Amino acid sequence: MKKGLSALILAAGKGTRFKSDKIKVLHPLMGKSMLQWVVDSIQKLGPDRIHIVVGYQKDLVQESLTGQNIDFVFQKKQLGTAHAVLAAHAALKKEADRDLLIMNGDLPLIRGETLKPLLRNHREKGNSLTFLTTDLDDPTGFGRVMLSEDKIFRIIEEKDATPAQRKEKEINVGIYLFRIKDLLKGLSQVSNKNKKGEYYLTDMIEILSRNGRKVGKYKTRNTEEIVGVNDRYELARAIDVLRLRKIKSLTERGVTVYDPGSTWIDHDVKVGRDTVIYPSVILEGESVIGSHCTLYPYVHMIDTRVGKRVKLLSSSMIEQSVIQDDARVGPFTHLRPNTIIRQGAKVGNFVEMKNTDFGRHSKAGHLSYLGDADIQEDVNIGAGTITCNYDGARKSRTKIESGAFIGSGTELVAPVKIGKRAYVGAGSTITKDVSPEALAVSRSRQQEKPDWAKRKRKK
Ligand code: UD1
């Protein structure tokens, strides 16, 4: 029978060195909280249950993970990592025949691929406890892995270490696999007689060995992943690692990224093959971009779906919108939420749209505001067209039917409808519906006073 696996994440501490009003593990990295990264890596092992020890801002932490079938245990005071595990005692007792992965909540870079061999090793060796280690050139701050005189593993924390012990380069990562039965038996033997006055989970290594249990270590070479995030500079560096990891995975799927250094693509964004991304592009949230698109510099996109062969020209901001195949948007376009640019449409310089459906092959080339509008196919919107969609109290819609031509500098005072293939003369202020095939002009007639300028000069 397959042995069960549970996981326990330690996330009760505030993370004082972050100097934040928000608990450390809820800070985002590439669109995903630190804790969510840890949970997602653990999920790759297919655990039967995940427990999280919460304390500081526990309601916020729980809320951030709703709907993910996670068990939360509460540690009122943070008296050390062993004390945190003790908080889960009742829950773990019911799972005594399983293995338990224990992991600090501040290790967002750990991948499932690094956890898997640890679990395999633990089970192959039949260990009671296996802890993950690695060699670091600068081990400052970490617990050091030592052998006692009678050849038993132990961890000496930085604060408790002698200068000679501090030279040891093999460190304790903070990820452990326990046989739950043995863990629960040993926990009561942990004392807090150390420099910090805390109950150290790391003491379990020596305790289980002395109880005659089999304890082993597993060394990983993936040192980049084990760096804990303790302050905001480490956060910035972790973000950089995740950012480049994302870009690498996109390039492996056939996306061209010209300048990984200046490109930001959130974790959940999807990009199709043969799409080309120029420098300084930012793609956030749950954006999906199809194949053969080109994204020119300074495109900033949030939660947007883009079809195939779309061109997004420089310096465009696109939020919660849809852009269909073969459309062209930008430069300097702002698409606000709920906008659809349909197939083959063109939206150009200094055009803003909001909550607007812009039809197939329609064009709005320059300097326009189109809000709350339904614009059908093959419509031409002249430069400087403005939908007056807001009267100070209510928003109203503008409807423009297929093939209509809106002359430059037109104001469309909503609610208003322009019929099929109708024309609106340039500079009009349209307040009434225009019939299909008609021409509407609403501007005062031009007058001319001959020699007016000459007379003015003579005065
Ligand atoms: C711990 C290890 C150290 C290891 C390092 C790796 C111990 C005693 N030391 O040190 O050997 O090299 O991780 O990063 O375990 N937490 C609680 N409740 C508590 C205390 C801590 O939930 O009462 C949580 C924290 O929120 C944090 C994690 O446990 O996520 C680690 O605690 P921390 O105090 O940061 O341990 P380190 O000093 O980093």
Ligand code: CA
């Ligand atoms: Ca830490």
